[in-house]
Amino acid sequence: MSLTPAPSPPPILSNTKPRKTQTEFSAASYFATQPAPPTLDRDVASAREWVQRQVTAGRRVVLVTSGGTTVPLELNVVRFLDNFSAGTRGATSAEYFLSQGYAVLFMHRQHSLQPYSRHYSHSVHPFLDVLELEHEPAQPEPASPETAPSIPAPTHDQDEANIDPNAQITVRPDTQAHLASVLRAYKRVKRSDALHTVTFVTVNEYLFLLRALAQDALSLAGRGALYYLAAAVSDFFLPTQKMSEHKIQSGKGTLNIEMDQVPKILRPLTEDWSANAFIVSFKLETDMALLLPKARQALDRYGHHLVIGNELHTRKHQVVFVSRAEPDGRWVRLERTEEESGKEIEELIIQELVLQHSQWIAAA
Ligand code: PAZ
Incomplete structure (x- = not known):
């Protein structure tokens, strides 16, 4: 990365041929020069044991990748670029694979949507809105502009005083059937051990995890392994060697960021790491x-x-x-x-x- 004050504003983002400062990373040179995530060995060991149990149980295994990867701009990360994806495709697909008898290794961006809980995500259908309290005070009618000044809204303290601290929490009758069916499916999957999750945040974590899971875990499933690569993976990144250690300071004018290309890993995945999988x-x-x-x-x-x-x-x-x-x-x-x-x-x-x-x- 070059971080230089620019005399005149350059195009904000443009694709150019590699310059001298850019390295073209092959998969091999990428993994030889970039740092493996500290939790990699632990994540892969537990995934390997889990895949072994699935194979013993006679299940096919699908690796679902889901959510977007980030590209940190500093080693002590304050700023990063992100890839668009809420994780809806991955989380939803995982549920349908599970319902078809597959075991799902769900490799997802931390805090993106997950199977089952996705139905009650904070943005689409907040979980607290599904619940109600026994003897809950009725919600005040929204005030019209004319009445608003003369009818003060109940204060937080008044609200609290009206709620019995021992009141039962129940699920709103109109959402019970849906919640029950999601909960049943979730509990069934938990009992059956057919869902295992691993998380990534950065594109570096994603690449290391994918390679290690392919080589050391999924390969146990032979042709019963399926890869379903729905994550939105960055095409560009900053090698750690070119990153600023500390927060990039402002005040020096325009920020130019020159990024290298993320190596294409589908070919090594298909030819080497997981040659027997679909x-x-x-x-x-x-x-x-x-x-x-x-x-x-x-x-x-x-x-x-x-x-x-x-x-x-x-x-x-x-x-x-x-x-x-x-x-x-x-x-x-x-x-x-x-x-x-x-x-x-x-x-x-x-x-x-x-x-x-x-x-x-x-x-x-
Ligand atoms: O997670 P989401 O439902 O919001 O989006 C899914 C998606 C569009 C990221 C996925 O379907 C997809 O196309 N993934 C690959 C993206 C890519 O071309 O790199």
């Missing part, structure tokens, strides 16, 4: 015209089995499956009525993948 990657584009060509290009370059293409704004309604058998892509779409009834596109995606994985195993 590998599915996602491709996100914002320009619909690029979606199919980019998905095909990924398939040709990396040699894995399937690319699922999705466009940012329509990703919850439609995706396109691109494989060597179907290079022009096959669209999977939710009907409007299905969507209105709460059906999720991940149900269709996973149904199709389970079928393709089975056919691939049978063909071997």
Whole structure:
């Protein structure tokens, strides 16, 4: 990274050919020069034991990656770049894989959505709103602008005084059926030991974890292993050798950040780290015209089995499956009525993948 005051404002972000200061990282040089996360060995050891138990139980194992990676700008991180992803695709898909009898190794960005609890995430459906207190005082009517000054809102203390400290907490009747079905599925999965989670934050943690889990854990599942790479992974990063140790100071004018390319790891994953597994990657584009060509290009370059293409704004309604058998892509779409009834596109995606994985195993 070069951090230099710029005399005149340069384009904020631009793609250029590598300059002298940039290194082109292969996967091998990346792992040889960047630091392994301190918790890596522990995470991989517990995942390996878990995969072994799943194999013994006769289950197929899917590694679901979910959420976005960050790229820290300083060693003592104050600032970082982030990749867009709430983790909805990954968390939702994990539930459908579990319902199809797969064991799920859920590798997700810390604090992103997780299977089951995603139904009550703070942004979509806050958990506290599902609950009610016995004898809860009625909510005051929202004040109109004319009445507002003459009717003071109850104070926090008055509210507290009206609530019996021993009051029972119950689930709102209108949400009981849904919560019960989510809870039942969650408890069933917990009892069965079919879900194991590992977390990452930075792109470096993501890369080290993916490689180690592939080589040392997932490989135990042989052709029963499936990779479902839905995480949004940064394409650019700052090698630790080029990072500022302390918080980058302001006051020196424009900040120029020159980043190196993250090595493409799909090819080593497919050829070396997990040569026996069925590998599915996602491709996100914002320009619909690029979606199919980019998905095909990924398939040709990396040699894995399937690319699922999705466009940012329509990703919850439609995706396109691109494989060597179907290079022009096959669209999977939710009907409007299905969507209105709460059906999720991940149900269709996973149904199709389970079928393709089975056919691939049978063909071997
Ligand atoms: O997590 P989310 O549901 O908000 O988004 C999912 C997604 C768009 C990140 C995923 O479907 C995807 O396309 N992942 C790969 C992104 C990429 O091209 O790197």
